[in-house]
Amino acid sequence: MTKSTAPRPRSRRTLLRATILPAGVAASLVLVPLPGAVAAPSADAVIAEVYGGGGNSGAVLKNDFIELANKGGAAFGLAGYSVQYISGTPGATSKWGVTPLTGSIAPGGRFLVAEAAGAGGTVDLPTADATGSLALSATSGTVALVEGTDPLTCKTAADCAADPHVRDLVGFGTAVVHEGSASAAGTSNTTSVARGSALADTDDNAADLKAGAPTPTNSLGETSDTGGTSxxxxxxxxxxxxxxxxxxxxxxxxxxxxxxxxxxxxxxxxxxxxxxxxxxxxxxxxxxxxxxxxxxxxxxxxxxxxxxxxxxxxxxxxxxxxxxxxxxxxxxxxxxxxxxxxSGNAVPAPVVLSGADIPAAYAPDAAGGSIDGLTLQPGTYALDLYESLEGMNVQVGNVPVVQATDKYNELWVDARCEDERSERGGVVYLGYDNPNPGRLMVQSLTPVAQQPFPVANVGDRLTGTTAGPLDYNQFGGYTIAAGSIGAVQDNGLKREVTSRALPSEVSVATYNVENLDPSDSDEKFAQLAEGVVTNLRSPDVVTLEEIQDNNGPTNDGTVDADATVAKFVAAIKAAGGPAYDWRSINPVDGKDGGEPGGNIRQVFLFNPERISFEDIAGGDSTTAVDVTGTGKWASLTASPGRIDPGNEAWNSSRKPLVGQFRFHNKKIFVIANHFNSKGGDQGLDSRFQAPTRSSEVQRVKQATVEQAFVAKLLAADPDARVVSLGDFNDYQFSPALATLTKDGVLRDLVNDLPESQRYSYVYQGNSQVLDHILVSPALKHVKYDVVHINSEFAVQASDHDPQVVRIKP
Missing domain, CATH: 2.40.50.140 (Nucleic acid-binding proteins)
Incomplete structure (x- = not known):
């Protein structure tokens, strides 16, 4: 085996040997006592730390250890070397214990030798570079770094100082064998002896090593988490x-x-x-x-x-x-x-994120598996780029706001101008294969109490520089933890107002009012009412989603929602709207999902001055509505009714509410929907790619049930006028919507809009479709509008935008 070829200083052992004189010369001299060993500090390998309390009572570490260090500028080879130990007061039968070594100590590096374990302790050493079984004393003993693997025979300080095989030696506590004037300080189950940061070696253990908390460090720089107060x-x-x-x-x-x-x-x-x-x-x-x-x-x-x-x-x-x-x-x-x-050092310059620097491809495809172990390709995938910059200082400049400031004081921007733009300044989500990779969240590192967070709407811009470390958010999404945020350039986004319906047109709208109950503020009721009256132009029918029971999330068995609806109807009237009538069916307590205790349900509001509701007895929370009659006599068996409420597709989810209306003596069937949520789905930025959309399975089942009901109604009357609308919690390109429109029974009107207008909700910076209005083939003269009054604004009455269709039946 090859030994180190690094040059060595002249050692104290050489100096001692130089005092041995020829016998003739010695006889002519007056003999005086020999001096102690002359110190010659090591320029390379030393014993840096010794700990013998491992596994003892009160110890944190499980093992004893000996740590070596290399002060030199070249690797120190350990092949053929050993570390050895003898008790503090060796007797006639005491012997040195030996742990052979291999490998080398890097320049400036450490080398950890794990020794015997005790029954106590809770923390492992970091991965050791060598392992032995020496049982060191916790209080007193001697450790040597030895050139060779044969046990030493010396048992006194002088004899060991004279042994040329001893490279370095540390005696601690009351050890008889030590270097210099005295041994290093005594140790315990919770302390070791170690050299200082300069690894000073004056061949005096008492001066060179001090007691303190053990800090075992291996050749990789790894140490143990002892939970101490270093x-x-x-x-x-x-x-x-x-x-x-x-x-x-x-x-x-x-x-x-x-x-x-x-x-x-x-x-x-x-x-x-x-x-x-x-x-x-x-x-x-x-x-x-x-x-x-x-x-x-x-x-x-x-x-x-x-x-x-x-x-x-x-x-x-x-x-x-x-x-x-x-x-x-x-x-x-x-x-x-x-x-x-x-202090006061220059911060590393930020990496600028912009344009073509962000790859168009979002993430590698691992066939649904984890991408955690894949080597990052920051020039190929946007998620890999962000991960390669995690924790680093990054910067965006003059970027559009693509999700408004929310109640958590955060907003989203888009740093890639090539992403699909919405008509009003956001980015629009048009397919699973195009998630708009330039989206980034912005949060402030300055508490709001010290500096208000900027209030911005979609389409505004953050001018100047927004910069800070790149983090990842609890709601998902890579986030600039901004130390500086650009100024908001207000681009004057306005809330939309839909066109007024002609007298010959019936207008039908949908609005998710976000967990509305009587305890909500009068301001929220007024804002929602303003949306119905002013922005939707008081539709003839409004299907509402997320109407809660009369005491909201209080979970006491209450299911009636008459107080909630009455307060909303009154708010609409106060805003100048019609005196709406309403119909609904109470859910079974706790069976329709949503906020626990809230018992959300769909509700029909209708203007009796413009349209009539055809009440047909028999509808309740558990009875399935059916179709009777044919042709123009086709009718529901109950109005309002629920579509197959006992089907497992609706477990812990809202059941579709169907009602029969009459406008200008023409029958119209309206289905109010609120499919199961996306809770539990893996996000677009998941570490599993492609992400699993587990909630989609239930929505496909729900769509299958409803599609079959509509198909049965159209089989009875191919000219039946059907409007199915609401919060379907899914995209226009999803399997659920493909199932719902199967065989052409329904047409999803959002696909009639230009791509830049296809959205009703904004999530993680993506303007996307969750709400839909679908119509049967008989309804050919339709005018459809998503009315953007909430999702793009920092101040919003709901997180959804309402929609309306004007139909000439």
């Missing part, structure tokens, strides 16, 4: 941020505690998930590895400031903040110890 690292370790981040989504150092990670503080968050971001200004050459990372401080408010140069020791974790299934993780350092080296 005052912080004192020198950089060998591991950098890009080593921690790696080239995939999950850190190659996951679960390891890394010592002395250097970086410049780029952002500090003092609320919510508290902590700060650091970035290494000395980037590597790999575009897949991020140079930034979040340091999570738990409940403690960070005490660092932007521009501080710091060293951080912490445990590497992957935190999944998103509520929705499958969100991305955030690589972070936890339980940190932090040393501030200097």
């Amino acid at each position: 005052t912080g690292p004192t020198e950089p370790g060998s591991i950098r941020i890009h080593d921690i981040q790696g080239t995939t989504r999950v850190s190659p150092k996951l679960g390891k505690t890394i010592a002395g990670v250097p970086g410049i503080v780029t952002g500090v968050r003092t609320y919510g998930s508290k902590g700060f971001w650091i970035q290494d200004p000395n980037a590597d050459a790999d575009p897949a590895t991020s140079e930034g990372i979040f340091v999570y401080t738990g409940s403690a408010v960070p005490t660092v400031a932007v521009g501080d140069s710091v060293l951080v020791t912490g445990k590497v974790g992957e935190y999944y903040p998103a509520y929705n299934g499958g969100g991305q993780s955030v690589t972070q350092l936890t339980n940190p110890s932090v040393t501030v080296l200097s």
Whole structure:
């Protein structure tokens, strides 16, 4: 085996041998006592730390350990070397124990030797570079780094100092064998002896090593998370941020505690998930590895400031903040110890995100599996680009707002001008294969109490610079944790007003009023009423979704909603609208999903001055409505009625409400819908690609049931006038809508609009369709409108935009 060829300094052992004189010369001299060993500090390998309390009572670490270090500028080869141990007061039968070594110590690096484990302790050592079974004393003993693997025979300080095989030696506690004037301080189950940051070696153990909390560090710079109260690292370790981040989504150092990670503080968050971001200004050459990372401080408010140069020791974790299934993780350092080296340093320049720099392809396809282990391709996929910049300082400039400021003080912008634009300044979602990759959330690192968050609507712009570390949000989506936010350029977005219906036209609208109940503010009722009267022009029929029972989310068995509807009807009247009548069917308590206790349901409002409702007895929460008669005599068996409410397709979901109306003596069948929500679906930015839309299965079943009902009605009367509308919780290109329109029984009117107008809801910056109006083939003269009054605005009465169709039957 090859030994190290690194040059060695002249050792104290050489100096001692030089005092042995030829016998003739010695006889002519007056003999005096020999001096102690002359110190010759090591220029390379030393014993850096010794701990013997592993696994003992009160210990945190499970194992004893010996840590070596290399002060030199070249690797120090350990082949043929060993570490050895003998008790503090060796007797006649005491022998040195031996752990053979292999490998080498990198320049400036560490080398960890794990020794015997005890029955106690809770924390493992970091992955050891060598392993032995020496049972060190927790209080007193001697450890030697030895060239060779034969046990030493020396048992006194002088004899060991004279042994040329001893490379370095540390005696601690009351050890008889030590270097220099005395042994190093005594240790315990919770303390070790270690050299300082300079690894000073004056061949005096008492001067060179001090007692303190054990900090085992291996050749990778990993240490153990002992949960202690370290005052912080004192020198950089060998591991950098890009080593921690790696080239995939999950850190190659996951679960390891890394010592002395250097970086410049780029952002500090003092609320919510508290902590700060650091970035290494000395980037590597790999575009897949991020140079930034979040340091999570738990409940403690960070005490660092932007521009501080710091060293951080912490445990590497992957935190999944998103509520929705499958969100991305955030690589972070936890339980940190932090040393501030200097302040006022320049922050690393932000990476500018714009235009063609963001790939058009969104994510790699793993056939529904996880992309966590795939090597990032930031030049090919937008999600990979964002992940490769996670924790780094990024910047956007003069970007359009594509989702308005919300109640959580956040908004969305789009940094890619090539994304599909909506007519009013957002980006429109037109297919699973085109999720608009330039979308980014913006949050502020400054608490709102100190600086109000900008209020912006869709179509406004953030001019100037918006910059900060790139984070990932609890609601899903890569997020600029902004230290600076551009100014809002108001582009004057107006709430739409639909055209007035002609006297010969019947107008039918749908409106999700977002969990409306009597305890909601009068202002909300007034805003919703204004939307019905002014923006929708008081339609003849309005189907309402999310009408709650009379005491809202209070879960006490109440199912009646007459007080909720009466308050809304009164608000409409006060806004100058008609005196609407209404019909609905109470759900079975707790069986229709939605907010627990709320018992949401669909309701028909209708203007009796313009249209009549044909009441047919027999409809209730559990009885299925059917079709009777043929031709113009085709009729419902109950009005209002519910479509197949016992079918498992409607479990924990709203059942369609169907009613029979008459306008100008022509029968019109209206179906009010609220299909099951998308809860549980994996997001567009999921780490599973393509994402699984698990809720879609139930909506397809629901669409199948309703399509069969409409088909039966059309079989009885091919000229039946059917309007099916509401919140279908799905897209115009989804399997559910394809099922609902199967065989041409219904036509989805949103497809008649230009692509730039196809939306009624904004989510994660995408303007998208969740609400629909569908009509049967007999209804040919229709005028359809999505009336944008909510989803694009910071101030909104509901999160949905209403829709209306004007029909000449």
